[in-house]
Amino acid sequence: MIYLSKSALLILLLASLSFVGIAQDRKIDIYEPGQRAQSFFVELGGPGFISANYDFRFQHTRNGWGGKAGLGYxxxxxxxxxxxxxxxxxxxxxxxxxxxxxxxxxxxRNSYDRYDYQYDEQGWYTEYYRGRDVDNQVLGSLTFGYRKQPVDGGFNFRAGLSPILYEGDFIPYLPYISFGYSF
Known part of the structure; x- marks a missing residue:
């Protein structure tokens, strides 16, 4: 695992987002006007591990700024x-x-069985079921990848890397792949 400080992670995030501003200033990207791009896809890997997601653009364009939300289990x-x-x-x-x-x-949200162990007089241990425990945490995530999203709608494909940040750890190599439908 690679360990980065919080300030190094913030610098990495700001550097990646500043690339968007540079690209806009140099007119590398043009907005594709039209109906707002939306898609539904199933993603393996990435920030949801195994999840169903809805993605949309904030404006009436095929590219540019947007968001996604998902649910995985x-x-x-x-x-x-x-x-x-x-x-x-x-x-x-x-x-x-x-x-x-x-x-x-x-x-x-991670739910798991918890067991406690006790030793008897001969040194043998017995296990006692204590119930279900639940851990909750929030992971930070970044996404860098390729997206094939047809302009007129249809089959959607995505693949790339999604670095994960949690509890001071940084995992830079978590891949993702997704398949879905754009409309």
Whole structure:
């Protein structure tokens, strides 16, 4: 794991968002006017781990600023995970091919069985079921990737990396891939 200070993470986030401002000043990207782009997709990996998401643009454009919200759930070895990823993102590009970058947070609720152990006189231990415990946390997330979102709607594809920030740790290599429908 790579450990970064909070100030280094803030600098990384500001540097990535300043790229958007530079791109706008140099006219690299043009807004694609038309019906506001919206999409629904299922994402594997990324800030929701396994989630269903709704994505939309804030203005009546196919690219530019937008947001996404999702809901995820999965269970492994009697541990249940509920995820609620939310991000603000920016699509840079045109004609259905975009570079996507974003920042947001994911609420994660982890529910699991808790056991306590006691030793008897011979040194053998016995386990006692104590019930379900719940942990709640919020992870910060970034997104950098490619998005294929047809201008007239249809099949939507996304792939990239979504670095995760939590409790002072930084995981830069969490990949994601998604498939869905744009309208």
């Amino acid at each position: 999965f269970s492994i070895d009697n541990e249940d995970y509920l995820t609620l990823p939310v991000q603000v993102n920016y699509l840079l590009g045109k004609n259905g091919h975009y570079f996507e970058m974003g920042a947001g947070a994911s609420y994660i």
